[in-house]
Amino acid sequence: MRFPSDALAVLTDPRTEIRDDRVRIPFELDRPVYEQVDRVLKEMGGRWDSRTAVRAHVFPYRVEEHMRQCLTAGEFPTRTEQGWFPTPPSLTMQICDLAGVYAGTTVLEPSAGSGALTAELARRGALVDAVEIDPVRADVLRRQGDCRAVIRDDFLSLDPLDYPEGFDRIVMNPPFARGLDHIKHAIGFMKDDGILVSVMSQGLMWWSDRASVEFRAMVEEVGGEIEALPEDSFAVCGTNVRTCLVFIPGYAGGPLRTYDWLQRQPLQLGLFGIAA
Ligand SMILES: C[S@@+](CC[C@H](N)C(=O)[O-])C[C@H]1O[C@@H](n2cnc3c(N)ncnc32)[C@H](O)[C@@H]1O
Known part of the structure; x- marks a missing residue:
């Protein structure tokens, strides 16, 4: 509000x-x-x-x-208005530590809000590109000047291959309503050996729908982790929403549909074309 x-x-x-x-x-x-x-x-x-x-x-x-x-x-989260919950400071530190962010690391923050994560990323010397759908928050991000680029758009509508290269790290706290879609889409922006760290609804740890089950299996296959965060992690925002932290490490030849994986597809299709 x-x-x-x-x-x-x-x-x-x-x-x-x-x-x-x-x-x-x-x-x-x-x-x-x-x-x-x-x-x-x-x-x-x-x-x-x-x-x-x-x-x-x-x-x-x-x-x-x-x-x-x-x-x-210029706004604050209310109990009735879901969606914008700035990541509290201790959690931003934990996320950046887990992701391993250093000077010169390229990082994408795909739902950057008013920059709780981008500020800490920039403080560590990372080169940060931010996406935010809300025009007022996108303006706040631009004024803060922490990011190499601020894109005011729906992240889910962006094509990873419009970017010249993948990112070393993806760090995010997406809107939970479509959190899994955001995380899966974000993997397409990550280099083969990149790391993704995301806050997510704790329901992801037990939801039984096919997308959640497959996602958990994929995280396990790549040696990632989904860890419950303490119940009061977002108390500072006036909410006791239960959250978890998703850690996804990429590696060359792994099963993730990363930026590099997407880059390789036209080449493979081209080869099929020649063979046919
Ligand atoms: C939970 S808040 C987190 C903000 C920020 N990541 C942080 O950690 O403080 C989620 C943000 O995602 C933005 N958002 C929601 N849907 C989006 C979309 N499709 N593309 C980009 N941003 C989106 C919301 O406007 C909101 O600012």
């Missing part, structure tokens, strides 16, 4: 203190503006603590970094 403009002005006011688990506004507000700010902070999971020593909205988690992400993006 977009921040109402008065609430955004108050929360980005340099006098507003956003520290650790609390937001404190040490100046007078008109009643309607106060009520707007109070509504937003409660919607984000805060609770007004009126004790003299506190007098702040207190959150059940460290709100500082999450609030920075939200204020930069």
